[in-house]
Amino acid sequence: MPILALDQVSKSFGALKVADGISFALEKGEALGVIGPNGAGKSTLFNLITGNIRVDAGTIRFAGEDVTRQPPMARCLAGVGRTFQIPQPFEKLTVFENLLVGGAFGSRKTEKEVGDRCADILVETGLYPKANQPAGSLGLLQRKRLELARALATDPKILLLDEIAGGLTEGECQELVETIRAIHRRGVSIIWVEHVLHALNSVVSRLVVLHFGRVIGDGDPQTIMASRDVREIYLGIDV
Amino acid sequence: QGAPIKLGYVSPQTGPLAAFAEADKFIIDGFMAATKAAGLNYEVVVKDSQSNPNRAAEVAKELIVSDEVNLVLVASTPETTNPVATTCEAEEVPCISTAAPWQPWFIGQQANPGDPASWKPFNSAFHFFWGLEDVIAVYTNMWGQLETNKKVGGLFPNDGDGNAWGDKAVGFPPVLEKLGYSLNDPGRYQNLTDDFSAQINAFKSDGSDVITGVMIPPDFTTFWNQAQQQGFKPKVASIGKAILFPQAVEALGKNGHNLSCEVWWSASHPFKSSLTGQSAGELAEGFTKATGRPWTQPIGFVHALFEVAVDVMKRADPTDSEAVIAAIAASNIETIVGKVAWDGANLPPFAGRNVAKTPLVGGQWRLKDGGGYDLVIVDNQTAPNIPTGGKMEAIG
Amino acid sequence: MALLETHGLTAFYGDFQALFGVDIALDEGETVAVIGANGAGKSTLLRSISGLIRNVPGQIRFDGREIGALAAPDVLQLGIAMVPEGRRLFPSLSVEENLLIGRYGRVGNGAWSLDGIYDLFPVLKERRHQPGTALSGGQQQMVAIGRGLMSNPRVLLCDEVSLGLAPVVVRDIYAAFPKIRATGASIVIIEQDIGQALKVADRVYCMMEGRVTLSGTPATLSREDIHAAYFGAHAR
Amino acid sequence: MSWLDTILQGILLGGLYALFAAGLALVFGIMRLVNLAHGDLIVLAAFLILLLVSALGLNPFIAAAVALPVMFALGWALQFLVLNRTLGNDILPPLLVTFGLSVVIQNGLLEGFSADSRRISAGALETASLQIGPISIGTMPLLTFLSAVGVIVTLNLVFYRTSLGRAFRATSDDSATAGLMGIRAERIFATATGLAMMVVTIAALYLGTRANFDPTMGPARLIYAFEAVIIGGLGSFWGTLAGGIIIGVAQTVGAAINPEWQILAGHIAFLLVLLVRPRGLFPRAVD
Amino acid sequence: MSDHLSASSWTVSTRTRGSAVSMLAILALVALAFAAPLFVSRSVVQDLFFILTMLVLAQCWNLLAGYAGLVSVGQQAFVGFGAYAMFAGVSLLGMDPMAAILLGGLAALALSVPTAFFVFRLQGAYFAIGTWVIAEIVRLSLAQWKALGGGTGTSLPSGATRDMAGVRFVADLLGVRGPQATDIVCYWLALFLAVVTIGSIYKLLRSKQGLGLAAVRDNREAARSVGVDPTWTKSFVYLVAALATGLAGALIYVQKARISPDAAFSVPDWTAYVIFIVVIGGIGTIEGPIVGVIVFYILQNLLADYGSWYLLILGLIGILIMLFAPRGLWGLFADRTGLQLFPVRRILAGQPKPKDIRGSD
């Protein structure tokens, strides 16, 4: 049974169709990459999966259960963890407290029970030195790491990552890839939206291409990267 | 005898009811001068209720607890008198109150105003003024001077005065019924209502010749204008509170002519101050000279409040509140508003201990030739010693 | 002297530094393209020039005048108009009103008027009374460009004009650029589509992490250099 | 028959409320500024008109016309110097500052004019009326209603037909991008508040001629104005008129049943409308 | 799941340097306040009663506006409703005022449930106006309650407060007159209510719910995504604030002994002054309202005799603080000194194994 399955999911903002009958499934433990031009609807897809935006039509099943009508907190408790493309930290809370919120609410535990795990995640994501600073004081890169750390704190079964590698140096990028691989090895399923393709391709085993809210490609990274559509639409390389 | 006698005084010096207190400074200055001249040593601690009942209770506590006054005086409308009197009663401190009809004052401070059997007299709170029975008598006497169909429209708001005036037991309804008037009372409206078409429609379809009620000035203006616009022209309009002050009547333009009201006190009342020997006319004139403003009815009562205080303190040890209370109860003094004595005269037994009544007559506002209005006393059947200045006239 | 130039331009969002000493220059009548990865600072550069971000005085000069400390309306009055990232049409305004609002702060002397814009993008004329947001993404981009042109600017700053648009639409929009250049306006465009950028620009700057890492004319830049700069693979 | 009259009076009353509300709607719609001092500004304008009437002996309508530019300048300065500093995502600063302003205006007027209740005299117009069949309609209430409609029509024209109106809407949508169009948001906001103060002056004229006013009576009327704006839907002027009428009619119908219900009925109508349509009757498409 | 990670041991605490000292100082202060009636004059006791009850109202409003982003201008609904329920309990049901105060709190709580249902449909400014209208409706409705005097209002049965539980005892114990004993009992109740309110708010802020509340305030959308239910979280504090506000309202009116709709639902007294207190002191902190109420009290004493000038100056001060020191006096002070009497921040301490430390930049 796939951990996540989308069936004919559609969403419009006014006249703009941002999801147009999207269907795909993700097996437990799989790592999937999503690429597509700006505005293709990738972040919207995430918002639909997490429930931050309601679908117009179609169904979303998580771990066999229909979650289409569930609010975001229920889906989070069920095991959907996410990062926001534009980081959304709780600015007045400290970095550590940001994780505590995720830990305590996202996995229905007490603060005590999740304290150690949150601290370990801070170390893992390299945020430990900033643990007691207000999240509002972080720069963009650290905000993005905080997004990842907070999502991990909710103890997700599936992790949705939205452009967390953009703007990293080569070395940082490598570190991030290692971290995500480690998370993946622990059995967490991953969907990763990313423009930094070499990083993406060193983690995922499958790529989905979105264009104008439609899936125009779905398969293993080599085939997809070599396909005509992707080279033309996404990479902007004349064929 | 070094320490001065300390009087606390609360009135609404700011806020919507401030007009009632506009003569305070003039009166208190006069009082201080008069007592000094008589070799008496008084101190008055003045507190402003800001027209706010919460604030009134607070300042009363302050007077009692911090200033440790010997006697609390309070004036002007139940919003200020009731919280202050309630506080004094709880604190067992003597209190004299005035300028609010006695029913809203007395009944309004009962725990269950709806159940007369439960009403209890107060120990230390006293009040002198007239009551609803007086205003009813004055109004009906005035109406009796004219030919009307005896149909009366009532405008009573849901506030201390309105509820008392419209009360089925102690208010207008039972008396009017007895005298053969039919009262059309559509119900208690809220103060600051912007539309009176419901009432006007009711009065129009009933054909009421007489309008009565106790309204705040903006509401009466709204009503009176709307009534004229809608072609409702009663012969008599006797209204409490709204047309108490000349400024409020002047605000009606020419439409204030021959509106009638009760008169608590006027410059032509034939009484003298026990403190200064001034006549009513002289007091009023002094006020106008000092402030440039026309005299108003509350002036006499604020002055009388201090007269009573001095009289009481002459007869008791100011520091012994029990003695002061006894002295108040035993008062019998001729003041600038008439005789004040807590002798239970013309009062139901339950109120006899705490309430003293002063005379009340009826008057009409008459447009003067050069503009402005005169308040002319047109009915004195309730107090024949107060002279009239003319006869009741129909409006329009 | 160039019409518009920056010298060691720095920019901050609070404590976060987004630009570290950027030097670019634009001559009268020239078209310059700025390319670079997400977050490289391209938009920040345009925001600095257009006055959306206040900068340290002395780092931006336009026509010999210092403009780094000016607010957006003042910059517009001097003749620099901006087509912002994400189009930013006003949702409460119709297509035509969105265009007209472009004239609010400056009319300028030049060729552009409502009719001119409708000639440039005929499809807009048919939909002039619809709310701007009811249009397709490409048409919205046309409105945004038209709105920028309505003030008859001497410099037009275009941020990501082909963002999220289908190739056909991108072609239509780029077809307009020669006509805009023909009126004498100088243009700065930011573009993700490198091919398009190279085709339309006289000169190209490539940015990374708040710095200019590569510049030159399209002819002198090899595709490999650009790819490397773009993805940061061998940039250092 | 009397029901017809009741409803008609309610509609006329609604005109008064809409007039109180129109300036509020303008400011609320453009800047999301909850102006708790609006009622007190109306009273302030009424005192200004009164001053002109009594000092210069002007006809109240002419006095109001003289007051218009004065109030515009006052509003402009108030917004430019004070209120602009409070704008942002947080609704608390404008709420608190305008509340402070309300206290300051009330007590300033008390100091200056005492607590006496005043009235602007409109002479014979006050009691004049038109007879239509069995129903008489007061001339002043009718004038009030027509003025409300006039103000709404004018605001609509300004808002939707002029370049200033476009600038209002654009700045309201996105003030940063509006800056790129050469629109100076602070001045646009100041102009909007200035305009709102002109509407306030017109409202003050009718408030002051209708009944007595005193320095403390602003807040009591403010709540009806807010209700009208919210029922109508943010930024919709016709909605504001509709909102005023709903409250006015609810009040007169409530009163016809029992005067005890008059004001309560208006509030309950407000609740009911919002329960059914939380964003008001005519919400703006984008918010 | 974290078996590959170091099993380092961590400690989390909310204490800061000096917070233990300040806790002790606060305890001492409370003890002192408890003993105050033994050695201060009656007027001081009354002033303290005023300060404490206003403090409770201010803490409740601050909980709503400062911590939950719920700007209510209708808290007078709960003050008045609590007070009226207390009056009904005493006058109509013959309850002891002490028990009636509890009734008042519960009644306010009960009122807040349907109210929450309505006002939580509204956002931001609409919420503010919605709460105001609700308060007006409650006021107008209670003004129809004839048994409690309708619009006229009513007074407590004379002697009711003197027979209140504990009053006789205190009178005998301290050898004071009845009214003074009533004052002292009311004062102790106010002290108890203030301590419990502040304690509960502090506890709430340090609890998981408090963390969720802060998250919702900072970013509602993100909070939803990590499992926080914003509606429930906000409703919870709304109900808690209503309960405490209702208790305070009932207590205030036991002491006043007289009620009328205009007084009990007064916008200036129970909402405007309260907002003023919070703003002056500093919104979003527990210390702020404490500072604010003291400043407010001093201003009132200094200026109250100047009539409308007093309010005018109060308004101006409020405007100036909002414009130039939006975080209030306590904010100014805390920025300089870093002092916090009620720290809520969870501070992480402890050392990871050296191999786990990675640079962050």
Ligand SMILES: Nc1ncnc2c1ncn2[C@@H]1O[C@H](COP(=O)(O)OP(=O)(O)OP(=O)(O)O)[C@@H](O)[C@H]1O
């Ligand atoms: N709340 C919204 N209301 C209206 N339009 C929206 C909304 N959110 C997104 N859009 C539009 O939907 C389209 C898809 O946006 P989305 O953020 O999903 O793109 P994306 O694929 O994530 O792009 P990028 O790679 O730039 O992040 C865009 O045109 C965007 O402007």
Ligand SMILES: Nc1ncnc2c1ncn2[C@@H]1O[C@H](COP(=O)(O)OP(=O)(O)OP(=O)(O)O)[C@@H](O)[C@H]1O
């Ligand atoms: N308002 C802001 N606050 C804080 N940081 C910001 C803000 N806007 C941009 N940044 C950061 O500044 C840096 C430069 O951003 P900028 O938007 O200029 O990049 P860009 O090159 O235009 O990228 P894109 O291709 O995504 O548009 C990025 O790291 C970005 O995250």
Ligand SMILES: [Mg+2]
């Ligand atoms: Mg995205």
Ligand SMILES: [Mg+2]
């Ligand atoms: Mg950009």
